[in-house]
Amino acid sequence: MSMEPQESLVGEEYEVEVGPVAHGGHCVARTESGRVLFVRHALPGERVIARVTEGEETSRFLRADAVEVLEASKDRVEAPCPFSGPGKCGGCDWQHAKPGAQRRFKGEVIAEQLQRLAGLTPEEAGWDGTVMPAEGDKLPAGQVPAWRTRVQYAIDAEGHAGLRKHRSHEVQVIDRCLIAAPGVSELGVEKREWPQIASVEAIASSGSADRQVILTPKPGGRLPIVELDKPVSVLRVGEKDGRVHRVHGRPFVRERADGRTYRVGEGGFWQVHPQAADTLVQAVMQGLMPRKGDMALDLYCGVGLFAGALGERVGEKGAVLGIESGKRAVEDARHNLQDLDRVRIEHGKVEDVMPRTGINNADIVVLDPPRAGAGKKTVHHLASLGARRIAYVACDPAALARDLKYFSEVGYRVVKLRAFDLFPMTHHVECVAILKPTGNPA
Numbered sequence: 001m002s003m004e005p006q007e008s009l010v011g012e013e014y015e016v017e018v019g020p021v022a023h024g025g026h027c028v029a030r031t032e033s034g035r036v037l038f039v040r041h042a043l044p045g046e047r048v049i050a051r052v053t054e055g056e057e058t059s060r061f062l063r064a065d066a067v068e069v070l071e072a073s074k075d076r077v078e079a080p081c082p083f084s085g086p087g088k089c090g091g092c093d094w095q096h097a098k099p100g101a102q103r104r105f106k107g108e109v110i111a112e113q114l115q116r117l118a119g120l121t122p123e124e125a126g127w128d129g130t131v132m133p134a135e136g137d138k139l140p141a142g143q144v145p146a147w148r149t150r151v152q153y154a155i156d157a158e159g160h161a162g163l164r165k166h167r168s169h170e171v172q173v174i175d176r177c178l179i180a181a182p183g184v185s186e187l188g189v190e191k192r193e194w195p196q197i198a199s200v201e202a203i204a205s206s207g208s209a210d211r212q213v214i215l216t217p218k219p220g221g222r223l224p225i226v227e228l229d230k231p232v233s234v235l236r237v238g239e240k241d242g243r244v245h246r247v248h249g250r251p252f253v254r255e256r257a258d259g260r261t262y263r264v265g266e267g268g269f270w271q272v273h274p275q276a277a278d279t280l281v282q283a284v285m286q287g288l289m290p291r292k293g294d295m296a297l298d299l300y301c302g303v304g305l306f307a308g309a310l311g312e313r314v315g316e317k318g319a320v321l322g323i324e325s326g327k328r329a330v331e332d333a334r335h336n337l338q339d340l341d342r343v344r345i346e347h348g349k350v351e352d353v354m355p356r357t358g359i360n361n362a363d364i365v366v367l368d369p370p371r372a373g374a375g376k377k378t379v380h381h382l383a384s385l386g387a388r389r390i391a392y393v394a395c396d397p398a399a400l401a402r403d404l405k406y407f408s409e410v411g412y413r414v415v416k417l418r419a420f421d422l423f424p425m426t427h428h429v430e431c432v433a434i435l436k437p438t439g440n441p442a
């Protein structure tokens with residue numbers, strides 16, 4: 001292997017015609033010599049000047065920003081956020097696109113991943129090709145949905161709060177994040193200084209008035225007295241153990257979904273969009289159609305969102321088993337579902353707990369894995385349980401498509417797929433796929 005220093009192409013500019021959207025919040029373009037560019041801040045069909053932000057002579061592809069638009073797409077709008085644009089905040093990918101176009105791009109990415117990794121057309125996946133906005137997010141032109149109930153602020157060397165630039169540790173200082181939920185903005189994290197602090201996560205529950213900040217001090221840094229514009233509970237990340245500890249106030253926030261209250265402690269997972277938990281529960285229950293007496297699994301169950309919904313529906317003769325690897329989330333799930341004695345929560349990794357507990361059958365299954373997906377081993381194990389329906393909740397269409405392919409190898413086919421825009425302005429999208437055993441019309 002040659003150890004010659006490679007010539008950086010950062011700063012080089014190319015005039016290009018912009019091609020389709022690719023997974024990750026950018027578009028594909030080619031230079032005259034055929035080199036592939038992943039261009040941010042561009043839209044399909046535009047002619048732009050793309051300035052390279054990452055890459056060398058020998059790189060397989062280059063990353064670039066559209067720094068000048070020569071021919072604009074009809075989908076382009078002026079980015080409503082002043083901190084969006086080349087070299088600025090990396091949080092949003094599609095501020096410069098109309099909301100309908102953003103959803104269309106996300107749909108194109110899902111279609112491409114399904115075709116490439118699972119060999120499925122939208123029709124074969126039981127998908128109408130649409131990406132649905134969350135309830136209340138269809139706003140008049142120029143208005144932006146303020147949906148983000150959890151914001152991870154990075155703190156710069158002077159102690160100012162901001163957000164990280166794209167693929168960088170640099171901080172874009174901001175005075176307001178346009179997509180932050182009002183409960184987060186009202187705290188005024190951006191208005192004060194945070195010496196000795198590396199990051200501040202601000203959480204505003206959408207199901208209660210609970211507000212929380214989780215502080216990560218710099219190495220050796222001391223915690224400040226936290227005075228914000230609204231009362232908050234304060235937690236900190238321990239320097240030695242990396243775990244979240246209570247400083248004052250409640251160590252959890254209370255969220256609501258499907259008519260139940262869920263305690264979410266110490267930085268545990270909860271969907272970030274206020275409509276997301278209810279939207280996903282509804283889609284999963286419509287797809288699984290639980291029956292009284294069913295044996296149900298909720299894999300990667302977090303604080304018990306789907307286990308709670310299933311526990312309500314399978315009746316006293318049914319049973320629900322949730323599996324979750326986060327210790328604190330398991331405690332919360334057990335607390336949240338203590339009134340449902342048919343629900344049991346096991347602590348551990350799905351791939352370890354399933355074989356260990358000897359689960360060998362289930363009527364219905366929901367799985368909601370992290371971005372990496374479930375993987376071949378878990379998919380194959382799941383298929384052996386003989387469930388009549390499986391609901392797969394996915395935040396990464398590439399991992400979903402790969403896992404759908406694994407399911408198809410072991411006798412399960414996707415019969416319905418729905419996609420939801422639960423992350424407006426960003427490239428993220430949530431999918432719910434419903435699978436049935438091949439050849440089973442029920």
Ligand SMILES: C[S@@+](CC[C@H](N)C(=O)[O-])C[C@H]1O[C@@H](n2cnc3c(N)ncnc32)[C@H](O)[C@@H]1O
Nearest residue numbers: 269300301302305324325326349350368369370
């Ligand atoms: C996308 S979240 C879903 C949580 C829950 N279904 C919800 O909607 O609130 C994924 C969860 O899986 C957990 N997790 C990650 N890897 C795991 C594994 N290998 N086995 C079990 N749980 C895992 C995480 O701690 C997280 O709570």
